[in-house]
């Protein structure tokens with residue numbers, strides 16, 4: 001029977017048998033025992049499925065990954081040590097030196113560096129596109145060696161909503177998959193596979209963990225992209241892998257080709273697996289994800305409305321506000337609410353913003369978003385403090401932009417904290 005998201009959050013991935021622990025156990029072991037040399041050999045040939053070394057796979061991780069795959073509606077998933085590793089591996093799994101990829105400019109700063117600086121150093125060319133451009137305009141970014149298109153459901157920090165159907169149409173028209181970073185929306189608020197995305201990634205560090213305890217990431221495969229139909233473009237999946245005695249992923253693993261290659265090749269060679277202990281914490285977070293997301297959205301909308309009507313606030317962006325530029329897309333892709341993050345600017349420039357933040361009491365200054373504690377960050381004074389106001393604007397960040405992540409505390413108390421901090425900054 002098809003289960004709903006609430007049940008999947010709690011129960012998917014681990015089905016204990018008679019006498020086994022109800023909560024999923026942490027398998028804190030690097031290695032796994034076998035009886036014969038042949039049994040072990042078959043694992044190394046990918047002839048049998050099984051565990052042999054935790055750098056590649058661990059049962060705790062796989063159960064949590066299976067839960068996330070179920071939440072997203074995918075066929076398989078792999079946990080990584082961070083969201084950065086997830087986005088890196090998701091691209092590297094089908095891109096190599098000499099290849100090209102396309103990404104929206106509205107992406108997380110860490111991903112922006114990865115795509116703008118580090119991948120080019122490895123010989124992968126990246127074209128950045130304006131996600132609000134017309135399809136005719138976006139068509140121009142494709143090249144014969146383009147291997148994938150990338151975007152974020154809700155961008156960090158701008159909270160722009162990606163038109164996933166438009167991007168899927170463009171990608172598929174050129175025979176390449178669409179990879180979506182679904183970190184801010186989570187599968188509770190949006191499941192990109194239902195709109196045509198092929199691969200989904202997350203920084204599980206954010207809402208999935210939800211308590212600010214554990215850095216982690218995940219890659220989920222929908223199993224829908226037909227690699228064989230574009231075999232020449234994806235030789236890594238459709239031709240023999242010499243490091244596994246000439247096995248071909250698409251032939252051997254079918255719909256699981258992409259995620260199996262990511263595990264058996266990239267994780268084997270590059271490491272970056274999530275620690276089983278961290279996967280356990282992540283699972284605790286996932287068990288309440290469906291309860292927390294509505295509250296994050298409710299609090300953010302109340303705060304957004306308060307800021308919207310406050311005379312000291314210059315502007316506020318939050319997709320769930322009726323007059324927000326992203327509202328139509330939010331209504332389509334995230335009708336139950338977007339996320340708990342919003343951005344706004346105060347009148348009075350950098351100095352006023354700093355005074356405001358220093359006077360917040362409940363809402364803390366932290367380089368984080370999307371956990372149960374409310375927090376705030378001012379890129380011009382923190383992550384991007386080396387830039388002048390002109391340079392900030394060039395980077396697409398308004399000098400007065402404040403990013404606020406609303407937790408699951410009492411909304412009236414959060415609003416009162418903001419009100420008193422603005423008042424204190426006015427003195």
Ligand SMILES: *Cc1c(COP(=O)(O)O)cnc(C)c1O
Pocket residue numbers: 082083084085087108110111152156181183184202203204205206215216217
């Ligand atoms: C934080 C974040 C990342 C990077 O994740 P880490 O877990 O910090 O490595 C990637 N994408 C988005 C949208 C993020 O918010």
